[in-house]
Amino acid sequence: MNAPATSAMAEGLAQVQAEIAAACARAGRSRAEVRLIAACKTFPADTVRAAIACGQTAFGENYVQETKDKWPVLKEEHPHTELHLIGPLQSNKAREAVALFDVIHSLDRPSLAKALSRQCENQARRPAMFIQVNTGSEPQKAGVLPEEADAFIAACRALYQLNLTGLMCIPPADEPAEAHFDLLAKIAARNGLDELSMGMSSDYAKAVEHGATHVRVGSAIFGNRSYPPADR
């Protein structure tokens, strides 16, 4: 893992905070409505510590194994930190995910809902969950299709009794993101879900203007990742 210089990280974080505040002002929203999740995958624990020292509390990780390596110590040192799983989750890692994470953003299929539901019951833990919606209907991308979202949301509530709080999307790289943000907001509104996890380094300000309650920002804070995160 490579660590960015602390001063560069602190500057990146301050810049992102300033842009979120500006986007909230443009949209007539309160800054308190938007949570910044620092996506710190591939960056070492000391980088996370430096971000915590700058006041950052919510962090996003993609891999269960990396989280197990990094976070038990960090959580002990900083119990107020909030840990979000933003990457795809295999059903056979549901037990560890429920144990490790406060929020899971990548709920996207009935088999995973079932596995998470069982683990929530076994562990008496109820992490908040976002359903990932594949707003661009891209074949290679995770997420339920927009036309399947209402039924899956209903099942997650009634059948699996999960602590469902919102929806998440990753818009197609080659399309303007706004239409995808608006589609996600529309699906959430008609299902009575208040939280929208959308917006990354390239488009988080736009996401805030379109109603994001959670933005997941990595490289704009920490710099470029030094290796392509393989799916572990």
Ligand SMILES: *Cc1c(COP(=O)(O)O)cnc(C)c1O
């Ligand atoms: C890595 C990641 C991010 C952050 O990406 P950046 O472009 O570095 O801001 C956001 N969301 C998900 C799901 C990610 O995997």
